[in-house]
Amino acid sequence: MFRLSNKLVGVLNLLTFLLSIPILAGGVWLSHHGTSDCDKFLQGPVIAIGVFLMAVSLAGLVGACCRNSLLLWVYLCVMFLLILVLFCFTIFAFVVTNKGAGEAVSGRGYKEYRLGDYSNWLQKRVDSGRNWDRIRSCLMDSKVCDSLQADNTNKTYDQFFRDSLSPLQSGCCKPPSECGFVYQSSTMWNKPAAGFTSNNTDCTTWTNDQSVLCYGCESCKAGFLANIKKDWKKVAVINIIFLVFLVVVYSVGCCAFRNNREDNAYPRWKGNP
Structure with a gap:
């Protein structure tokens, strides 16, 4: 048997x-x-x-x-x-x-993310240009910001700031709050007339080009690590x-x-x- x-x-x-x-x-x-x-x-x-x-x-x-x-x-x-x-x-x-957690922003329904809050090993993985190019390609293929773009003409300033955004949407689809951008729509933001008061490099990296947005920002990498x-x-x-x-x-x-x-x-x- x-x-x-x-x-x-x-x-x-x-x-x-x-x-x-x-x-x-x-x-x-x-x-x-x-x-x-x-x-x-x-x-x-x-x-x-x-x-x-x-x-x-x-x-x-x-x-x-x-x-x-x-x-x-x-x-x-x-x-x-x-x-x-x-x-x-x-x-x-x-x-x-x-290590690493989102930072609550006063009066807003979403959190913001900083790359430096995460472990050095994870930071090095996403800071590698070759790795991030692949990750960014995946994020763009997954259309992370599409749901925000679809609301461009319908969502008011107050409605947007009450939204609960995902870490990727918060980091990749809008500029960081500290940059002082002026809200136009969910994925369209105007530079402050008085210039930037923050030294955050993401302030100059952000663009209203809907195929670029903040996919090259440190905040986008941090949002990705929050998901990871x-x-x-x-x-x-x-x-x-x-x-x-x-x-x-x-x-x-x-x-x-x-x-x-x-x-x-x-x-x-x-x-x-």
Whole structure:
């Protein structure tokens, strides 16, 4: 009778193999049909994840179902490394996202964000010109400011300042409040007649060009990091749950590996001594 642990490992890896097919297909599709920098940025990781899942699940599936101890040993080694990497990443995610928060502005329904409030590691990632060019391309493709642009002719000054803007909308779609710009519409702001009283470089970076706005501003990078911080916190919590699942699967895999060694050492057709 086929061992229960081998069955479980086989079923789990069959499901993982089936999951890897659409992931790999999605990466290949992006490589042929992706037009933006954002698409090109995503295609590599997606293909790598698909290939990795397919290879690991095949090793586990064949190792468990065909009683191949070598493949199952490779599978367990990869699983152990994956558990270790996920554990380290979870700790790292909590550490680098510990700093940084939006700053409330008096009389306004939204917060504003400063790049210097976040961890040095995150700052360096977005300050890299190459990285930010890709991120900015993704933000523009996602049409972050479109909802504000759609309200350009309908929203009054008071209505706009009562709005609850997302970190990206606050940082990328309008100039910082300290610059003193005069409100014209949600994404159209006039320079103050008396000039800028703030040394914030975002004051001169802002433009009413609707394809540029404040996508090159430090506040936009800070808004992006605010989103990253929130997302990484969620990912870290999910990782903890996933780690528990992986440890259980790893334990079952160890049982299957022990079964393989026993079955290979004492074939059942010979009978137990």
